[in-house]
Amino acid sequence: MNSKNAMKKSPKVVIIGAGIAGVGAAGKLVKQGFTDIQIIEASSQPGGRIRGSPFGKSVVDEGAQYIHGASMKNPIFQLAKEHGLLQQEHNSSxxxxxxxxxxxxxxxxxxxxxxxxxxxxxxxxxxxxxxxxxxxxxxxxxxxxxxxxxxxxxxxxxxxxxxxxxxxxxxxxxxxxxxxxxxxxxxxxxxxxxxxxxxxxxxDDRNFQGLFPSLLQKLLEIIPREKLLLEKPVKQILWNGSFESEDGSLYPVRVVCEDGDHILADHVIVTVSLGCLKANCQSLFRPSLPEQKLHAIQNMGFGTxxxxxxxxxxxxxxxxxxxxxxxxxxxxxxxxxxxxxxxxxxxxxxxxxxxxxxxxxxxxxxxxxxxxxxxxxxxxxxxxxxxxxxxxxxxxxxxxxxxxxxxxxTKWFSNSYTRGSYSHISINSTGDMIDTLAEPLPQTAEGTSSPMLQVLFAGEATHRSYHSTTHGALLSGQREADRLIDHYSTK
Ligand SMILES: Cc1cc2nc3c(=O)[nH]c(=O)nc-3n(C[C@H](O)[C@H](O)[C@H](O)COP(=O)(O)OP(=O)(O)OC[C@H]3O[C@@H](n4cnc5c(N)ncnc54)[C@H](O)[C@@H]3O)c2cc1C
Missing domain, CATH: 3.90.660.10 (Polyamine Oxidase; Chain A, domain 2)
Structure with a gap:
């Protein structure tokens, strides 16, 4: 933690999902000196909708493949350049x-x-x-x-x-x-x-050989291996509580995994896809999400x-x-x-x-x-x-x-940890709903006595301008990390 942001005790941050939003959030927190972070991922590998699969003579992208807007204005392009991953382009502009x-x-x-x-x-x-x-x-x-x-x-x-x-x-x-x-x-x-x-x-939209899985690996390098738990689907997020750990500390959030494990946290960053939120939001959160957020989740567009x-x-x-x-x-x-x-x-x-x-x-x-x-x-x-x-x-x-x-x-629809491919603004939704989804909980109006920023939301569908993309997902994760960094630096 740098001196400006020095904290007595590093807050405990749990990140649900090791897609590029979750990995991007974790990377930013680690760089800023947050030591108590944990990424919990349901699948056996990180990446989410960034995934390479063996096919024919090589490995092909099941999900993300193109940098949409290949210029230094795109954070994915910037990172790929920084890590020397832009050598082998294989499509024509x-x-x-x-x-x-x-x-x-x-x-x-x-x-x-x-x-x-x-x-x-x-x-x-x-x-x-x-x-x-x-x-x-x-x-x-x-x-x-x-x-x-x-x-x-x-x-x-x-x-x-x-x-x-x-x-x-x-x-x-x-x-x-x-x-x-x-x-x-x-x-x-x-x-x-x-x-x-x-x-x-x-x-342009540009396609570089194996870029996305390689970039993900680079981003994971700065995150200590033990901070990433794989094959650990989260079943429920209990928030607005007061949960006691073995050492007697109190935490406002308890994350319950399918295997019965419980992980306590000061903050949880939820990065699961909008498809997963649509399917599971009623059972995933206790207390349940505010009406406005549920309305946004149900009405926003997400397809295959x-x-x-x-x-x-x-x-x-x-x-x-x-x-x-x-x-x-x-x-x-x-x-x-x-x-x-x-x-x-x-x-x-x-x-x-x-x-x-x-x-x-x-x-x-x-x-x-x-x-x-x-x-x-x-x-x-x-x-x-x-x-x-x-x-x-x-x-x-x-x-x-x-x-x-x-x-x-590819089978993005039947993948129970994605339930589709990416989001759009549906006929029943507006750009404002994207911002509503991205709002952290509890909302300020819900009483000042409960700790702030217990549940934060990231992932491609929470980025109003760049939804449906890897750069939108990455920026959304970094946005939520910044929210926590600012919170502790102004405390
Ligand atoms: C077919 C396809 C093509 C695409 N093409 C492009 C492209 O060319 N260019 C581009 O920029 N973007 C593209 N995209 C979009 C891009 O892949 C996504 O926007 C981005 O990867 C999403 O990242 P994310 O971190 O928000 O979500 P995800 O990658 O979905 O990460 C969420 C993670 O949460 C995990 N998870 C879900 N439920 C649970 C649970 N209960 N407990 C624990 N973990 C859980 C998932 O396993 C996953 O790893 C494409 C996507 C698809 C599907």
């Missing part, structure tokens, strides 16, 4: 697309680029468009997007039918792709304010995005191609609003070519969101592979296109 239709046409790249830009500009301006239209009630991204599409349809009414179909097909592909970025079932579930609240950081990794003996794709786009000419953004589990593969709008080949072999990765993403977790890898092969044969018009030799599907 200007990816080469190859877009096929279900009627085996290959679309002109300039045309698809124009349509993709049109879609994204509508969504980025959605809150302004809603304002212009004088909407008073919360409107979804779909409401605005579909209205704009209807206007475009009128403008395009004199055009050739095939061209119109292709335009609408690309807009539909772009809509599904946005759903993947937002981990949602459909744009109808996402508030028009999503892109007003979420702030992009300057710089999964990845489908496919390894091939030989590539069937052009070696310059980075992304294969799949456009259904029989779809428009106005159709296909409901989940279609039977034809789940229609929800895969793009397939990425995984690079570099020397490291991974010939690997493609498809992405999928929503109910279909949840559904495929119940399918066997063989079933997924067989449907994927049919899909690719249909689009490329090559009936002999080979089947993958290896398939791996």
């Amino acid at each position: 200007d990816p080469e697309w190859s877009v096929f239709t279900n009627t085996q046409k290959q679309l002109d790249p300039d045309f698809t680029e124009q349509m993709k830009n049109l879609a994204s500009s509508i969504l980025r301006r959605a809150h302004l468009l809603a304002q212009e239209k004088g909407y008073t009630q919360a409107k979804s991204l779909a409401d605005v997007y579909l209205e704009e599409v209807k206007k475009l349809l009128l403008q395009w009414s004199g055009e050739n039918v095939d061209l119109r179909r292709q335009k609408l097909g690309v807009l539909s592909m772009s809509m599904k792709w946005q759903c993947i970025h937002l981990a949602t079932n459909g744009l109808g579930e996402v508030s028009v304010h999503e892109y007003e609240e979420y702030k992009s950081i300057e710089g 995005m999964n990845k489908i990794y496919l390894e091939y003996e030989d590539p069937f794709w052009d070696e310059n191609v980075d992304i294969i786009g799949l456009v259904w000419e029989d779809e428009t953004p106005l159709s296909g609003q409901k989940p279609n589990l039977i034809e789940w593969w229609r929800r895969v709008p793009v397939i990425y070519v995984f690079r570099p080949t020397e490291r991974y072999g010939h690997v493609l990765v498809g992405t999928i969101s929503g109910k279909e993403a949840e559904f495929i977790e119940s399918l066997s890898p063989e079933e997924v592979a067989s449907n994927f092969t049919k899909l690719l044969r249909q689009f490329t018009g090559r009936p002999s296109l080979p089947a993958p030799k290896n398939v791996f599907v």
